Amino acid sequence: MYNEKVMDHFLHPRNVGEIENPDGVGQVGNPVCGDIMKIFLRIKDGRIEDIKFKTFGCGAAIATSSMVTELVKGKSLEEAMAVSNKVVAEALGGLPPQKLHCSNLAADALHAAIEDYKKKKAN
Amino acid sequence: MRRVYLDHAATTPVHPEVLEEMLPYLKEEFGNPSSIYSWGREAKAAVEKARTRLANLLGADPAEIVFTSGGTEADNFALRGVAAANRQRGNHIITTKIEHHAILHTAEQLEKEGFRVTYLPVDKYGLVRPEDLEEALTPDTILVSIMFANNEIGTIEPIAELARIAKSKGVIFHTDAVQAVGNVPINVKELGVDLLSLSGHKIYGPKGVGALYIRRGTRIEPLLLGGAQERKWRAGTENVPGIVGLGKAAELAARELPQRIKHLTELRDLLIEGILEKIDYVRLNGHRTQRLPGNANFCFEFVEGESLLLNLDLAGIAASSGSACTSGSLEPSHVLTALGIPPEIAHGSLRLTLGRNNTREDVEYVLSVLPDIVAKLRAMSPLTPGGGKENV
Numbered sequence: 001m002y003n004e005k006v007m008d009h010f011l012h013p014r015n016v017g018e019i020e021n022p023d024g025v026g027q028v029g030n031p032v033c034g035d036i037m038k039i040f041l042r043i044k045d046g047r048i049e050d051i052k053f054k055t056f057g058c059g060a061a062i063a064t065s066s067m068v069t070e071l072v073k074g075k076s077l078e079e080a081m082a083v084s085n086k087v088v089a090e091a092l093g094g095l096p097p098q099k100l101h102c103s104n105l106a107a108d109a110l111h112a113a114i115e116d117y118k119k120k121k122a123n
Numbered sequence: 124m125r126r127v128y129l130d131h132a133a134t135t136p137v138h139p140e141v142l143e144e145m146l147p148y149l150k151e152e153f154g155n156p157s158s159i160y161s162w163g164r165e166a167k168a169a170v171e172k173a174r175t176r177l178a179n180l181l182g183a184d185p186a187e188i189v190f191t192s193g194g195t196e197a198d199n200f201a202l203r204g205v206a207a208a209n210r211q212r213g214n215h216i217i218t219t220k221i222e223h224h225a226i227l228h229t230a231e232q233l234e235k236e237g238f239r240v241t242y243l244p245v246d247k248y249g250l251v252r253p254e255d256l257e258e259a260l261t262p263d264t265i266l267v268s269i270m271f272a273n274n275e276i277g278t279i280e281p282i283a284e285l286a287r288i289a290k291s292k293g294v295i296f297h298t299d300a301v302q303a304v305g306n307v308p309i310n311v312k313e314l315g316v317d318l319l320s321l322s323g324h325k326i327y328g329p330k331g332v333g334a335l336y337i338r339r340g341t342r343i344e345p346l347l348l349g350g351a352q353e354r355k356w357r358a359g360t361e362n363v364p365g366i367v368g369l370g371k372a373a374e375l376a377a378r379e380l381p382q383r384i385k386h387l388t389e390l391r392d393l394l395i396e397g398i399l400e401k402i403d404y405v406r407l408n409g410h411r412t413q414r415l416p417g418n419a420n421f422c423f424e425f426v427e428g429e430s431l432l433l434n435l436d437l438a439g440i441a442a443s444s445g446s447a448c449t450s451g452s453l454e455p456s457h458v459l460t461a462l463g464i465p466p467e468i469a470h471g472s473l474r475l476t477l478g479r480n481n482t483r484e485d486v487e488y489v490l491s492v493l494p495d496i497v498a499k500l501r502a503m504s505p506l507t508p509g510g511g512k513e514n515v
């Protein structure tokens with residue numbers, strides 16, 4: 001059902017966990033099936049210095065969470081905002097059609113975390 | 124690696140003795156049972172022998188057994204056949220919220236065709252309340268269809284009592300016994316049911332064959348029209364190897380039933396007790412005792428079912444889940460929902476169904492790997508209480 005890359009990220013997810021006193025947090029629920037993903041950011045000089053995630057969801061949800069953290073770690077916020085669900089799915093070498101919606105979760109949680117950071121900074 | 128098959132509610136392996144009896148009908152005994160020469164007569168005799176064996180398992184008369192292409196066709200036949208034959212008498216059908224889709228989708232289609240359908244609720248164990256059936260019956264009711272045992276949670280319904288209520292109002296009673304046959308003693312005469320569906324591949328027989336028991340005199344029309352096979356109750360050249368296999372599977376079920384029940388109940392209780400003891404935040408779905416001997420079904424909070432299944436598969440264990448993420452519709456199982464289980468809890472559902480080949484070692488193996496799998500997934504979950512302690 002899943003390709004090797006997806007299974008690798010599912011079984012050995014990168015950057016699982018939480019960051020204490022994070023600079024930004026984003027949590028989104030998947031309206032389709034009810035899964036939840038949470039992303040924590042540490043930002044330094046406009047770059048993502050550290051990123052962690054926690055996910056309650058299917059294999060694709062966990063794999064896309066892992067992949068999104070890997071894709072944006074060390075990147076600038078602009079670069080991270082440009083990472084879309086499509087980019088995540090492609091980086092994983094594709095997802096089964098009925099699982100494409102799970103990749104929205106990862107990109108949305110990342111973007112929510114960046115927005116949270118920006119809002120906190122503005123205040 | 125150790126491989127443990129714990130999805131017998133999905134399908135079972137063909138019993139070696141079943142296969143052995145089937146093989147000649149895939150080779151030299153290939154005749155059409157409708158033909159009058161020796162090949163045909165031999166095939167016909169094999170079909171009739173299978174009919175008798177199946178009738179014996181159910182306490183039925185052989186003439187009351189109609190072979191079908193499986194449980195799904197038997198369910199469609201029962202509902203559509205009774206609906207068509209009784210349209211003049213009324214247009215109301217009663218079933219339950221926890222039926223297999225073979226019943227539910229057929230009932231929904233009948234609603235589109237002008238029938239009114241009541242879907243009875245169940246209590247938190249999945250049991251239908253007899254008083255709910257009593258209240259739902261109207262002078263317009265032509266059919267009650269209630270499953271014998273649920274395929275997900277294993278709950279066994281009080282079929283004899285429910286059938287008695289329907290019959291006291293002169294209403295035809297059907298039960299989908301696909302999961303129950305071969306796992307619990309069934310005598311159609313004692314139960315008082317008019318129609319009963321069953322399937323070969325759930326009882327160590329082949330796939331693509333099943334049967335509908337039709338009590339003599341039941342008002343029903345055939346589903347499939349064509350040739351005169353099955354005394355015109357089911358047209359189409361018989362699936363002779365499949366029917367022979369189902370007959371043998373029924374004979375073995377009748378013979379082995381007491382041992383199967385004892386064996387499966389022991390393993391099931393070991394599994395249930397072990398899991399409830401070793402893992403926190405877990406609930407057993409279904410009734411503790413009034414359940415199929417081989418069925419165990421749990422919800423593990425804060426984790427998702429597909430993730431559980433993938434990890435179990437890597438450990439060589441086959442199981443299933445009612446999680447939204449594992450269903451094509453992306454909705455949690457309608458059965459778990461009917462029990463009142465909230466969607467996020469239903470998300471972590473896991474069904475383990477034992478079979479005759481499973482051993483105590485299989486159960487111990489599951490108990491040795493499952494707690495770590497659940498713990499690993501919980502460490503990744505944002506819902507786990509005290510979740511953010513450590514990075515994993």
Ligand SMILES: Cc1ncc(COP(=O)(O)O)c(C=O)c1O
Binds near residue numbers: 132195270332
């Ligand atoms: C309760 C129930 N009814 C009907 C069916 C359908 O049987 P079959 O697979 O033979 O069509 C199943 C099998 O999944 C079942 O569990």
Ligand code: FES
Binds near residue numbers: 030033058061447
């Ligand atoms: S998150 Fe539910 S299907 Fe992927």
